[in-house]
Amino acid sequence: MSAIANRYEFVYLFDVTNGNPNGDPDAGNLPRLDPETNQGLVTDVCLKRKIRNYVNLEKEDESGYGIYMQEKSVLNNQHKKAYEALEVEPVSKKLPKEEAKARELTRWMCKNFFDVRAFGAVMTTEVNAGQVRGPIQMAFATSIDPVLPMEVSITRMAVTNERDLEKERTMGRKHIVPYGLYRAHGYISAKLAERTGFSEEDLELLWRSLVNMFEHDRSAARGEMAARKLIVFKHEHPMGNAPAHKLFDTVQVERVEGADDTPARGFCDYRVTVDAESVPQGVSVEEKL
Amino acid sequence: MAYGIKLMIWGERACFTRPEMKVERVSYDVITPSAARGILEAIHWKPAIRWVIDGIQVLKPIRFESIRRNEVGSKISARNVSSAMKAGSTEGLVNYVDQDRQQRAATILRDVAYVIEAHFELTGKAGEGETEGKHLDIFNRRARKGQYFHAPCLGVREFPADFRLVEPDEPEPDSDISLSGERDLGWMLHDFNFSSDCEPHYFRACMRDGLIEVPRSFSEEVKA
Numbered sequence: 001m002s003a004i005a006n007r008y009e010f011v012y013l014f015d016v017t018n019g020n021p022n023g024d025p026d027a028g029n030l031p032r033l034d035p036e037t038n039q040g041l042v043t044d045v046c047l048k049r050k051i052r053n054y055v056n057l058e059k060e061d062e063s064g065y066g067i068y069m070q071e072k073s074v075l076n077n078q079h080k081k082a083y084e085a086l087e088v089e090p091v092s093k094k095l096p097k098e099e100a101k102a103r104e105l106t107r108w109m110c111k112n113f114f115d116v117r118a119f120g121a122v123m124t125t126e127v128n129a130g131q132v133r134g135p136i137q138m139a140f141a142t143s144i145d146p147v148l149p150m151e152v153s154i155t156r157m158a159v160t161n162e163r164d165l166e167k168e169r170t171m172g173r174k175h176i177v178p179y180g181l182y183r184a185h186g187y188i189s190a191k192l193a194e195r196t197g198f199s200e201e202d203l204e205l206l207w208r209s210l211v212n213m214f215e216h217d218r219s220a221a222r223g224e225m226a227a228r229k230l231i232v233f234k235h236e237h238p239m240g241n242a243p244a245h246k247l248f249d250t251v252q253v254e255r256v257e258g259a260d261d262t263p264a265r266g267f268c269d270y271r272v273t274v275d276a277e278s279v280p281q282g283v284s285v286e287e288k289l
Numbered sequence: 290m291a292y293g294i295k296l297m298i299w300g301e302r303a304c305f306t307r308p309e310m311k312v313e314r315v316s317y318d319v320i321t322p323s324a325a326r327g328i329l330e331a332i333h334w335k336p337a338i339r340w341v342i343d344g345i346q347v348l349k350p351i352r353f354e355s356i357r358r359n360e361v362g363s364k365i366s367a368r369n370v371s372s373a374m375k376a377g378s379t380e381g382l383v384n385y386v387d388q389d390r391q392q393r394a395a396t397i398l399r400d401v402a403y404v405i406e407a408h409f410e411l412t413g414k415a416g417e418g419e420t421e422g423k424h425l426d427i428f429n430r431r432a433r434k435g436q437y438f439h440a441p442c443l444g445v446r447e448f449p450a451d452f453r454l455v456e457p458d459e460p461e462p463d464s465d466i467s468l469s470g471e472r473d474l475g476w477m478l479h480d481f482n483f484s485s486d487c488e489p490h491y492f493r494a495c496m497r498d499g500l501i502e503v504p505r506s507f508s509e510e511v512k513a
Contacts, residue, residue, distance in 0.1 A: 007437075025392045026357035035354060036399065043358055044447040049386075066379045069361065069386050105370045112379050123365040137440050139449050140302065187440035187449060243435025245451040 003196075004135075004203055007235040008188040009244050011251045012047075012141070012210055012227070015181045015267055019223015020149075022046045023175070030175045031149045038146035040180045044138040047184060048119055050217055054209035055114050057216055065205075066113040068121060106132050110196045117196045118206065135193035136206070141184035144253050145264060147177045176223060179265045185248055190238035207232070207288050229272055230288040233279070241282030250275040250285075292408045292425050293343065295455035296432055297462060298328055299402035302354070303443030304395055308478060308489065314395040316444065318351045319496070322503045323480040324444050325405045328452070331441035333428040337415035345501045346404040350467045357394040361386050401443060404455060404462055429454060464499025472496045479503070479511050488513055 014021075022042040023029035032041035052067045059065035105123065109116045110132060120134030152174045159170055188203070207230065214225040231251055235241045252273045255264065264270065276285050298320075305317040305324050322342040329340045361384060373382040409428075411421060431437065432454035441450040455462065474494035482488045492511045494501050504510040 024357065025359065026355065026394060032356075041356075043356075045358060045360075066382075068365065068382070068384060070383045071386055101371075102367070105367055105374070108374050109365070109370060121365055123367050123370065133439070135439070137442070137446050137449060139447060142301075185449070189437070189439040191438045237436065239431060239436035239438065241434065241436070243451065243453065244440065244449070246435065 002200075003194045003198055004188070004190055004200055005238055007190045007238055007240040008186075008203075009233045009247050010186045010188075010210075011229070011231045011248060012184040012186060013181060013229040013253065013272065014141075014184075014214065014225060014227045015179065016177050016222070017179055017224040017266070018176050019225060020175050020177065020221050021180065021182065021225060023221070028175075031147065031177050031180075033147070033149070034142060038148070040143035040147040040177060040182060042141040042182055042184070044140055044184075047138055047141065048115075050213040051118075051206065051209045052115050054213040054216055055205060058205070058208070059114070064112060064114075067115050068109070068113045069115055114202065114205070117198050117202060120196070132196055133192055134196055135189045135191075135198045137187040137189070139185045141182040143180040143182050144270065145181075145255075147180040148263075149175050149177050151175055174221070178263070179269075181228070181253065181264065181267065181270055183253060185244075187244060211289050226267075227289055228267055231274055232286045232288055234284045234286060236282040236284075242280035247279065247283060250279055292421050294329075294407055294425070294428060294432070295457075296329065296332075296405045296407070296452055297348075297402065297455050298405060298441070298443070298450045298452045299348075300443045300448055300450045302397050302399060302448045303401045304397040304448060305444040313393050314397070316353070316396060316398050317477055318398075318474050319347050319477075319494070319501065320345060320401070320403050320405075320443070321478045321480075322492075323478055325403070325407070326480065328405065328441040328443075328450055329407055329428075331439050332431050332437050332452070333424070334438070335419075335424065337412060337419050338409040338424050339412050340407055340409050341505065342405065342407045342503045344406040344503055346406070346462070346464060347468055347496060347499045347501065348402040348404065348462055348464050349400055350465050352399045353396050354399045355394055355396050357392055359386075360391050360393050362389045362391045397448070398443075402462075468496065468499040470498070474501070480506060482506070482513070 020031050021040065022032050024032040032043070034041055049071070052069060053071060055065060056067045056070070109121065109123070116132055118134050118136050120132040122131050154172050154174055156170050156172060159165060159167055210230050211227050214227055217225065233247045252275070254271050256269060256271050274285060274287070279285055303316065303320070304314055305321050306314045307317055325342045325345060326340045363384070369382060373379060409424060432452065441452060442448055443450045474496055476491045477494040479490040479492045482490060490506060490511050490513050492504055
């Protein structure tokens with residue numbers, strides 16, 4: 001598996017209907033909000049978690065696709081196959097012993113774990129090589145329009161403790177966003193991919209996980225979440241052919257005409273346009289979804 | 290300063306963590322010289338050159354925001370990796386994030402923009418035929434085209450930095466009016482001394498009309 005040879009950027013649009021895409025631990029699990037603009041937020045780590053979970057589901061038994069940072073709930077792969085026997089490439093003898101050892105460890109981790117290869121990881125060694133910086137970098141996703149979270153009170157016709165038996169029921173609370181279309185930006189560096197061995201197959205897997213990850217992340221809290229658009233910019237040159245912000249600017253998300261002063265309640269209330277004309281030379285645009 | 294460059298960088302959010310408040314991160318008011326150097330190195334760097342930050346022009350008002358996230362509590366231990374390697378199995382080499390969880394708040398900067406003024410020097414590692422002009426050309430070419438080695442970020446990787454080269458004949462971008470006057474930003478991280486076990490060095494940052502002049506490393510004003 002050779003590493004990818006192109007730089008990429010991507011714009012990822014996903015929406016939520018009557019759900020909480022990412023709770024804020026600081027605000028009693030209310031959906032995250034940008035306090036200045038009231039736009040909804042989804043953190044980068046939230047999206048990366050879902051990518052990991054998807055890869056874990058798809059590649060359950062396959063060697064080389066382990067997930068280091070696991071969530072208990074997806075850990076049903078007790079019978080993981082023994083993977084290919086130790087195949088560490090010979091290390092140059094010139095390197096100081098400690099450093100060589102550390103490199104060997106990180107290489108092994110990259111080879112066996114998808115999330116280490118894609119997002120990087122930190123290992124406790126004195127030598128710097130114990131730190132892996134992955135090629136994929138994601139920023140916070142923000143909603144196109146301000147969102148107004150709703151608090152929904154719900155009842156449960158049962159109680160937890162015997163002493164509360166006479167109450168007969170307990171009340172709970174859910175926080176939902178009626179509708180929100182979120183936009184996330186991602187960056188993939190070819191040069192860092194070279195160092196962790198992030199390959200073309202891995203890249204395809206990443207696109208698949210972005211397209212499908214919400215399909216496998218259903219829960220009472222999330223409501224209906226769906227990936228809506230995945231627009232990928234591929235640079236011919238490994239260093240890139242155009243500034244990332246100019247590429248992101250070519251993707252415009254607008255409300256459809258006449259709907260401006262009403263709240264959006266569906267993806268059909270938005271129009272996504274990619275101005276392929278103004279994409280600089282050497283960059284190709286691909287819509288994966 | 291024949292080989293100076295000016296790079297404008299900006300982004301939605303930034304976090305230049307104060308070392309004394311790194312558990313629940315609190316950002317410095319402005320970008321540190323160390324973070325600025327990291328951004329330049331993300332665009333172009335070779336062992337043959339060393340970037341030196343001369344000044345930082347702060348363009349936008351300093352505003353903060355707080356965000357709390359679930360983070361993991363521990364790093365991968367090298368010993369576990371090496372025993373898994375010996376056993377030839379990834380079995381058991383996992384970290385259950387929901388059992389090893391820390392909720393940490395971060396006080397981060399919002400809507401930042403800076404102009405980094407810097408130059409580079411050749412180190413002893415320059416090969417034959419490596420000239421300052423060549424590296425300057427590479428940097429300028431990449432910065433103009435928006436090329437990078439890895440996407441530069443504003444302190445942490447979740448806050449990407451957009452950048453563009455400020456051409457030499459271009460008028461200086463203006464700082465926001467709220468930054469006029471003199472402001473003492475206190476002791477701030479200058480950079481690490483990597484040749485002596487990553488020893489941090491600090492300097493007294495003072496902002497005059499948005500401009501912070503950065504002293505040279507190992508100069509009088511920089512304390513370890």
